[in-house]
Amino acid sequence: MKYLIIQLSDASVSLCNYTASENDNLISLDDLKKGLIWGVKNGLSIQIVFPNFELPKSYLSLLTRFEHVNICSTKQSVENGILVIDDIDEFLSIHSVEVPVILHLTISEFLKRQKDIAENLYKFIRLNIIFTDIQNFSDELSEEYERALAMLSDKIFELYVREQPVQLNLITDRTMLTRMNNCNAGVDSITLAPDGNFYICPAFYLSSSSNCGSPEENVNIPNNHLYTLSFAPICRECDAFHCKRCIYQNKFFTYEINTPGHKQCTMSHIERNVSRILLEKIR
Numbered sequence: 437m438k439y440l441i442i443q444l445s446d447a448s449v450s451l452c453n454y455t456a457s458e459n460d461n462l463i464s465l466d467d468l469k470k471g472l473i474w475g476v477k478n479g480l481s482i483q484i485v486f487p488n489f490e491l492p493k494s495y496l497s498l499l500t501r502f503e504h505v506n507i508c509s510t511k512q513s514v515e516n517g518i519l520v521i522d523d524i525d526e527f528l529s530i531h532s533v534e535v536p537v538i539l540h541l542t543i544s545e546f547l548k549r550q551k552d553i554a555e556n557l558y559k560f561i562r563l564n565i566i567f568t569d570i571q572n573f574s575d576e577l578s579e580e581y582e583r584a585l586a587m588l589s590d591k592i593f594e595l596y597v598r599e600q601p602v603q604l605n606l607i608t609d610r611t612m613l614t615r616m617n618n619c620n621a622g623v624d625s626i627t628l629a630p631d632g633n634f635y636i637c638p639a640f641y642l643s644s645s646s647n648c649g650s651p652e653e654n655v656n657i658p659n660n661h662l663y664t665l666s667f668a669p670i671c672r673e674c675d676a677f678h679c680k681r682c683i684y685q686n687k688f689f690t691y692e693i694n695t696p697g698h699k700q701c702t703m704s705h706i707e708r709n710v711s712r713i714l715l716e717k718i719r
Contacts, residue, residue, distance in 0.1 A: 440475035454639035467632035610711035618681035679704035
């Protein structure tokens with residue numbers, strides 16, 4: 437394990453393609469402290485996922501005692517952290533930020549607003565676009581998706597020529613990787629949820645999946661070998677190294693945590709092909 441993700445509330449911002457809950461419950465101060473101490477003892481990098489509402493001072497005071505990364509919306513302090521944006525117009529209104537940004541979009545929003553996104557890439561040191569409705573992707577959209585990525589790739593190349601390098605996960609990540617770099621939830625990271633228990637990731641908790649331990653009991657993932665790349669027969673032979681290989685999506689689409697669905701694979705391979713063309717131009 438490398439990372440401990442602490443989800444402070446069901447309403448904490450979404451890290452991935454799942455939807456945050458409207459339930460504004462909060463992890464108990466005692467469970468938060470236990471999780472932080474467990475993470476430090478195990479040498480993990482701690483990521484705190486904030487809700488949009490203001491935290492009690494006792495929580496903020498406790499967090500200042502532990503080194504961590506903040507993951508939050510613009511309603512919270514984002515120093516030394518990652519900014520999460522769920523609205524395309526809010527994204528476009530930002531002047532510039534010095535931290536990585538996660539932008540949640542539907543596929544249709546991405547296709548409609550691709551030019552707006554391209555014209556604003558220069559504002560961000562790193563942009564991760566995460567689609568919230570991959571289930572709506574279809575083979576009929578493949579060519580349109582590839583054209584949109586190609587247009588963004590041209591803009592990235594233009595910025596590189598101006599010595600303004602930017603990172604866009606859908607395109608530039610693959611150009612820098614020599615091996616798989618997936619989500620790896622359950623292998624590299626574990627999530628402490630508001631109920632004080634561990635889950636594979638926040639999406640598993642929000643979907644009422646079974647927990648996999650607690651700070652007192654430690655992590656206990658049944659058949660944990662299935663979460664590793666070596667037990668993913670399709671993925672371990674693939675060269676779309678940037679693919680998230682989302683464990684939760686695997687379970688949703690194929691009912692197998694180590695087997696991605698057709699939609700996830702198709703999109704990742706389109707992204708890989710556009711990345712290859714960009715790399716050739718840069719070289």
